[in-house]
Amino acid sequence: MDRPPGVPGLFISFEGNEGCGKSTQVVLVSEALTRMGHQVRAVREPGSTAIGEKIRTLFKNPPQNCSLSAWTEVFMLSAARHQLVTEVILPALRNGEIVISDRFVDSTLAYQGIIKSLPRDALQYVCNIATQTLQPARTYLFKAPVKLLMERVMARGQTQAHGTDRFDQAGIQEMENLEAAFDQIASENPVRIRVMDATQSKEELCQFLTEDILRCLKKI
Numbered sequence: 001m002d003r004p005p006g007v008p009g010l011f012i013s014f015e016g017n018e019g020c021g022k023s024t025q026v027v028l029v030s031e032a033l034t035r036m037g038h039q040v041r042a043v044r045e046p047g048s049t050a051i052g053e054k055i056r057t058l059f060k061n062p063p064q065n066c067s068l069s070a071w072t073e074v075f076m077l078s079a080a081r082h083q084l085v086t087e088v089i090l091p092a093l094r095n096g097e098i099v100i101s102d103r104f105v106d107s108t109l110a111y112q113g114i115i116k117s118l119p120r121d122a123l124q125y126v127c128n129i130a131t132q133t134l135q136p137a138r139t140y141l142f143k144a145p146v147k148l149l150m151e152r153v154m155a156r157g158q159t160q161a162h163g164t165d166r167f168d169q170a171g172i173q174e175m176e177n178l179e180a181a182f183d184q185i186a187s188e189n190p191v192r193i194r195v196m197d198a199t200q201s202k203e204e205l206c207q208f209l210t211e212d213i214l215r216c217l218k219k220i
C-alpha cells in the first residue's frame, strides 16, 4: 500500500468512463465512512478549490470556436490538480483524513495520454509536478458495458445539464476507446488499481468499497 511517510491519512481515487457511477459512489461511500466516525474529504477533478472550480468551468465550457489542444487540457488540469493537492489533499492527509477523489491522474493518462496520443514520459513528468508525486494508495476503476453507460448518461441527461444527443457513432467509439485506455492503465498498475464491476447496484458497490477502504486503513 503506497502511503507517503509521515502522512497518516488514506488517499483513494475513483476512475472510469462517463456514467460509470464515480460521483454517486463518492457521495455514498463518504457518507458511509462518515457515519462510522471517520473524517472524510471528498474532492473532484478538476475542481474542489476556488481556482480549480473556475478552471473546471472553463475546461467544460471553453469559449466558442476555441478547440483546446491536448497539452492545453493537460496544463489546465495540472494547474487545478497542483492547487488541489497543495491546498486540500495533502493537508487533509496530514490531518489523518480519508480523501476520496472523483478522478485523478489516471484520467489524464487515459484521455490526454492514450486517446490523444501525448508522449507518456513528458505527460508523466508534468503530472508528477502537479501531484508532487502523490499517488492514491488505492484506485477503484469502475467498468460496465458502454451500452449501459450510455443509457445511464442519457437517463441522467433528462435531469442534469448534460447533452443527450451526442451518442452518435463517434461518441460510442470514443467511450469504447476510453474503456480500452483505462484497461491498459489498470493492467500497468495491478496492485494500486482494483477493477470494479459497475453493473452492480449502488448499494452493493458502496458496501464493497466501504469495506475495502476500511481494510486499506488497517494496512499501513
Ligand SMILES: Nc1ncnc2c1ncn2[C@@H]1O[C@H](COP(=O)(O)OP(=O)(O)OP(=O)(O)O)[C@@H](O)[C@H]1O
Pocket (backbone or CB within 6 Å): 016, 017, 018, 019, 020, 021, 022, 023, 024, 025, 152, 153, 155, 156, 198, 199, 200, 201, 202, 203, 205
Ligand atoms: N450502480 C448503479 N446502478 C444504476 N445506476 C447507477 C449506478 N451508479 C450510478 N448510477 C446512475 O448513473 C448515472 C451516472 O452516474 P454518475 O453521475 O455517478 O457517474 P460518473 O461516473 O460520475 O459520470 P461522469 O464521468 O459523467 O461524471 C446517474 O444517474 C446515477 O444515478
Ligand SMILES: [Mg+2]
Pocket (backbone or CB within 6 Å): 022, 023, 024, 102
Ligand atoms: Mg461524475
